[in-house]
Amino acid sequence: MKLGVAIASDNALPSAFVVMRGLEESIRKAASFGYDGVELALKDPDEITKKELASILKKNSMEVSAISSGQIFAARHLMFTEEDPEKRNELEKAFKGFIDLASDFGGLVNIGRARGWIGGRDPLFCENLFIDMATKLSNYASQKGVTLILEPVNRYEIDYINNLDECVELVKKVGCSNFTMMPDVFHMNIEDDHIGNALIRNKEYVKYVHLADSNRHAPGDGHLDFDDIFSALAKIRYDGWCTVECLPYPDPETAAKRAVDFLRSRYI
Ligand code: LER
Ligand code: MN
Numbered sequence: 001m002k003l004g005v006a007i008a009s010d011n012a013l014p015s016a017f018v019v020m021r022g023l024e025e026s027i028r029k030a031a032s033f034g035y036d037g038v039e040l041a042l043k044d045p046d047e048i049t050k051k052e053l054a055s056i057l058k059k060n061s062m063e064v065s066a067i068s069s070g071q072i073f074a075a076r077h078l079m080f081t082e083e084d085p086e087k088r089n090e091l092e093k094a095f096k097g098f099i100d101l102a103s104d105f106g107g108l109v110n111i112g113r114a115r116g117w118i119g120g121r122d123p124l125f126c127e128n129l130f131i132d133m134a135t136k137l138s139n140y141a142s143q144k145g146v147t148l149i150l151e152p153v154n155r156y157e158i159d160y161i162n163n164l165d166e167c168v169e170l171v172k173k174v175g176c177s178n179f180t181m182m183p184d185v186f187h188m189n190i191e192d193d194h195i196g197n198a199l200i201r202n203k204e205y206v207k208y209v210h211l212a213d214s215n216r217h218a219p220g221d222g223h224l225d226f227d228d229i230f231s232a233l234a235k236i237r238y239d240g241w242c243t244v245e246c247l248p249y250p251d252p253e254t255a256a257k258r259a260v261d262f263l264r265s266r267y268i
Contacts, residue, residue: 004065045097079116220262
């Protein structure tokens with residue numbers, strides 16, 4: 001397994017779920033703390049050029065674990081379940097940009113809150129809007145060697161696809177080999193029957209993992225049972241990225257460092 005940490009550029013929204021901000025500085029710090037890579041939370045694919053990114057990564061011997069897309073929902077209000085054709089086009093364009101970037105860096109693009117709301121509409125109608133966009137983007141991503149990873153997110157943030165079983169059902173309906181799932185143990189603690197059992201039950205679809213503790217602080221600072229989580233990951237022979245996506249509490253550097261120290265000393 002490899003260990004990553006979620007970062008964003010300086011101009012990310014205050015609500016962006018990342019540990020550190022400032023791309024170059026965060027990559028340098030993450031490397032010095034002992035991470036293998038960074039997840040880039042982007043509002044726009046043009047926030048950094050491929051050339052610039054390659055040079056910063058090389059200088060610090062770091063990798064990109066994945067590109068995450070939550071800010072295009074939070075800052076730009078774009079989502080897969082959108083009905084308006086213009087906004088759908090805008091989302092498609094942004095995701096194609098993320099896919100182009102991921103084709104050189106990490107090969108994974110996350111779909112978190114950007115899957116969108118149902119918001120009182122007919123759930124089947126919304127599911128079709130989702131599947132239509134997911135299929136189009138998976139086909140594009142497959143030509144670029146990129147996989148899209150759908151993240152179950154808890155009910156207080158979104159009203160669609162909250163737990164692993166629901167997510168896998170939808171992944172099967174999309175039916176593209178490069179469209180799968182990424183669990184986040186913070187959301188699983190709220191939504192799934194049992195974290196270890198749900199990971200084992202849905203093992204074929206566990207392609208990437210987000211880590212935070214029960215209070216969304218650094219792993220080790222809450223009451224999640226990380227022995228159970230990592231024994232389930234070992235049982236399913238999970239060999240991908242575990243990326244820390246916790247609140248920057250009490251400050252970004254302390255959170256990033258506490259997380260890596262806890263995880264490196266016990267599990268990764
Ligand atoms: C949001 O809670 C989250 O976990 C992100 O990874 C998805 O937008
Ligand atoms: Mn997450």
